[in-house]
Amino acid sequence: MESKIGVYICSGCDIDQALDVDELVKVAGKECKAPVSKTHPFLCSEEGVQLMKEDQKNEGVNRFMIAACSQRYHEATFDMGDDSLVVRAPIREYVAWTQKTKDENGEFDEDTQLAGEEYLQMYYAKIKKHGIPEAFEQDTSKNLLVIGGGVSGMTAAMEAANAGYSVNLVEKEDHLGGFCLDEYKLIPAQAPFRDPQMNSVSEAVSAVASNNLITVHASSFVVSISGQPGEFQVKLNTDGGFKEFKSGAIIMATGSHPYDAEKLTELGIKYENVISSAEFEQMAKSGKIQRKDGKPALNIGFIQCAGSRTPEHLPYCSGTCCMDSLKQAAYIREQNPDAKAHIIYRDIRTPGLYEDFYRTRQDDPGVFLTQGDVVGVNETENKNIAIDVDNTLFGEPVTMEMDLVVLAVGQVPSTMKGESALNLQYRQGPDLPELKYGYPDSHFICFPYETRRTGIYAVGSVRQPMDINDAKLDATGAALKAIQAIELTDQGKTVHPRVGDLTFPEFALSRCTSCKRCTEECPFGVLEEDDKGMPLPNPARCRSCGICMGSCPVQIISFKDSSPNIFKEMMTSYEMPDEFDEKPRVLIFVCENDALPVFDMAALERLKINTNVRIMPMRCLGGTNLIYVTDALSFGYDGIMFMGCAFGDDYQCHFVNGSELANMRLSKVQETIGRLNLEPERVRQYAISMNDYEKLPKIIDDFVEELEDFGPNPFKGM
Amino acid sequence: MTGRVAVNTDLNFVQGLMLHGAADLKKCYQCSTCTVACPLTPNDQPFPRKEMLWAQWGMKDKLFRDMDLWLCHNCNDCTDQCPRGAKPGEVMSALRNQTIEHYSYPQAISKAAKSARGNVVLFLIPMVLIALAIAMKNIESGFAFLTAKPIVYANMLPVNFIDILFLPPVLFAVFNSYKAISNFIGGLKEQYPPTDRGENLLPAVKGTIQDVLSHIEFKKCGTNKSRNISHRLMMYGFIGLFITTNAVFVLHWLNEFGFDVQVTPLPFFHPVKILGNVSAFAAFAGIYLIVRDRVKNSGTSILSLFDWMFIGNMFFTVVTGILCQVFRVGDHANLAFLTYYIHLVMVFYLLAYAPQTKFGHILYRPAAMIYSRYSGRNIDIFRNL
């Protein structure tokens, strides 16, 4: 279908107090050569929208460029239907509210007017080059693969089946149930959170086994997984034989194991009456809480954080051992009213309603609790264990002699075993990339389920330390995410965070140099390589962040709505003021997730933004290609700013490392600039978060001021 | 291993405590709100948080040597603010009772004082002794005192008899007290050796007497502010009654030795009589207020039998004392003599078992307070905030 562009300029919201709107309409007609260009005093009103709808009907306008407020406003109001394209040019925020308004004589400011006109031309260039997004097509399997048949895996399988999805459940042992199956009792799962509850995992095992949507593959492991969400090819080894099937999404619920107590030599594990909490659980289950010599254990000590919260062992807290030891203290008291449990903790961690469990155990006269740091564990002549404790509640170092000592050990994710549970046939490796301690990388806090492999969700104690109740909740959420991935993939759309996006990277492979930068830098492992080393896209793995586009040294990667070409067209769309105009131009590449809304915030506050900057929104700062910088400089821009998320350990980038990659590229381009006898400081990256709008004007002013010292870009007008 | 204290938990001790007045002891999670709430604690090694811990762990050796138990005046500010409902005030009180039991000699008496059955025995002793004495005196006369007018209690049991009857138990109590308190102070010294900041013994005693009489500690209380009044009334009342009793004793023996002094029954306006009556009413009012507060607070405050026996005893001693006079003046002979008999039994119980019952606190507390001054511990007491 032929495209017809209409430019609609709103004069409301004081836009007409800063900009000569009629002049803008003229620019749209003359400079941009827009077939339709109109203004309206209240474009988001019924009449305003009606105006556009009529043009859609009568004039055949199908590309609407709305020069008004930012996209954060009235998205639904300006929804012109599936067959029309809408591009918003936020002149309200970028110009009218943040730059000089009319003076008292009613004269418009020259610079402000210029900004309005230049933005108009930039966005017109964009809408002109904008391609029509298309969904990808594939034959989606609506089957879920769940790896791991413990509580997390079984819950995920059950919950998915309850929503009507079929599940392949893979377990390496010959039976389901996982670690918790063998527990004597469980911590309480619901109010009142007072006493341990009977272990119900075996009932869950039978429920899963009898569910006809769930196929259980016991004694099995994944040999390989290839493909992409919606059409993962899964190969299993079951008792030496092979099976193959297709799955739409994957849940990795491979759990954790207790930390190896043998490593806790400083806590006396070599003594016969020092055991791990896992061993104690089985001892209690057998009903014989006793010493190695068979004598009943009457004085039992628990050493909390055994190996946990300890840099040499596990730096993190497992979050479960306090509840577990309190539970085990209940076993002791229930099996022998003369036996005593002594718990030496660093902090009792029974958050939330678990506090009630702690309170109940405390009430028991035979449960003794103190904070303290265990500094020595020694065996006495009669094989008792003397625990030396510092920093106690007693206010003095103490020692206590026990018949039996239990080391409350923490959780280690199954990923630390060194064998891959997924065996992904991905160029970037067989596993989910890890962040720390063997736990997978995710967008922690806001979007905890996001892993770096689309359609593959880690769940339960392999995702982060957690107890059985958390694991069940976690598994339910992961099942939803897996189902969501299947459904969105089936519609050919992207998943989180650009949900529903229909634009995917396209590769002009005829110009590809097989440098492999895109396949290496993609944070989501989307791209495989063909035998020539050229990228093979897997659109269903893609989050459409554009990082590949930024990485390509020959600019062959593009999206329908953003591409090296579009950016170049945008930045060269207007006439660059020459070096005698004293109108420097600064281009700001802005991450649209975090940094771009900061301009909206500044506008709400009516903060004044330097009139010489032009904003260029990016899907992610990682999408900025070096060529944009050199293009911009050669076109005469005096300086270039990158604004995106903070990176490093506490990275905030929604695409993991986009802003970090941009920074790396930037340092390279700075070298190049230096070689051209330009000041490298003309190009700089800033970490901008949503909270920085008050600082924004000064950051920009300082940069522009610094540029003035350098003088105009010598390439201007060349 | 130097400087490391061996901790041995004692489940029986903990369970015993929980049965005898400290039922909520284990609820404490060591936040130390109590210690901050306490208006009486020193800054260094403050109480009662550490006592709560020792008690939870059954560390009785620490507790029995702890002077802080006795610096606590049961304000209950701690109990009021305790976020866990562990009632540190009650626990301190129960621990004091345990300490009295621990040091008491013979232990059998304090053990008996804790139980209902034991108390029956403790009461039977004076009941039988006094009944026997009355019988011995009056069997010949055919109990004529019951019908003789006016009612004269000496007719039932002359003062000589009473003195002979009461002197041994008083001496017994004095001896036992000495033994208990000297052991107690030995324990205090071990746990908190005297420092050079301490006062000399004499000023320490003097200061303590002033503190006790002025009730300075009680005045700092928040929650149980009223105890400043009630405990003071009771204390002064009993001091008055103690003086009265001794006065009567002195008058009697002066008379016996031929001095012409007034003997019982004293006329209504005799100074000793006035002192006795005023004291009795003060004590009554004090006890009444205490009991009233305790009943009112029964939701938050659980008292053991040990406590109730003490309060009950005091109460009935005073009440029977007052009633004796009422019935005598009202000329109800049977009631009067019966009440007098009960009164004697009560007084016997109070005096004879003083060091083994809660009454013993009049020994332990001053001893600890004197030692606190003597050892220098009281210097830390933060008296303002």
Added chain:
Amino acid sequence: MNEQGKILVIGGGISGITTALEASEVGRDVILVEKSPTLGGRVSGFHQYFPKLCPPTCGLEINYRRLRANRHVQVYTNSEVLSVSGEAGNFKIKVRKNPTYVNEKCVACDHCTAVCPSDRSNDFNAGMDKTKAIFLPNKMAYPPRYVIDRPACEPGCSKCVAACKYGAIDLDMKTQEIELEVASVVVATGWKPYDASKLTNMGFSSVPNVINNIMMERLASVSGPTKGKILRPSDQKPVESVVFVQCAGSRDENHLPYCSSICCLGSLKHAKYVLEQNPEAKVHIFYIDIRTPGKYEDFVVKVQAEPNVNMIKGKVAKIIAGKEGGVLVEAEDILKLSKVHLEVDMVVLATGMEPSLKGQAQVAGIKLDEYGFVPMELQQQGIFSAGVAKWPADVNSSIQDSTGAALKAIQTTMGVN
């Protein structure tokens, strides 16, 4: 998949938004009802999240973008669910839409506030400053639309009506009651800070410069009353020393018997706020147990390594006014077996979470436990809870929980038990 019934989500905080989005992105129709005029809930008032110290507005922005692009979610703000009746698959919901007096024509141009003569206490900033009677609930408000606090208006005033070029103000707007039919319900009503004035020994309402943790968030926030400068309220002096009082109301049977599970991390984060503005500031954190489970342990290790952070085991139980706006604090340093007396510029009470529904008019059909939470096991089939409505939780686990709740709600729409 839309032949199945709709899902009602009650509460538009981070949990409710998550449930609504996650369910709708599977293709389900969702109705999201929020009591206040904007979505965002508690997190929208936070300066930063622990442990990454990133702004919550960042994640909210992504979620709002998802919401704007989503045709399956219908949002009712300033609306309350009055009752839930019927049964799974077929619930009848009564909703009351309270008037905001500003309609969807509002463009957020701000002309109205310029003419508004009346002020109101700004609840978004915990009452520490004022807004006009017509105001934008906050800069991230969703929808980005002004509202009028009618009782705050001068009687008879209609200046804003005249100032609005867009006909967005309707002072005659009426309360509306509507009925909805849904298949399942997710309660995500969240929490409110425990009323610190009930902690009589903490001086919250009697001692100047004793604030709660919510106020601390607002003081640190650039959109707060001090534009992000941590100044003590009585005299706007930059804070040089501060005491954090943990378990202020939580783990206390006289107040909130449970642990609120976030306050430790909250105060550690606040310590970072203070030190970021003034690295010389002295920070004292008084705690009973530091509860930073799982990977959060890294955060406490990081904060503890700060030279000016002093962590003291022992609960503050007495707070009184000191000299010249100072605050005197008393506690026992338990591990040293000695009392501590400090005089500092400001005291922050780490007040706990009280479920929002506690003490509110009961929503018929939703059952609360003794604490005011909405436990799943008490609800009839088809009604679920998510986030802090269910039990105390941090943002991350609330989001997890809300994602799971979305699946539970979807299962119900499909007739699964």
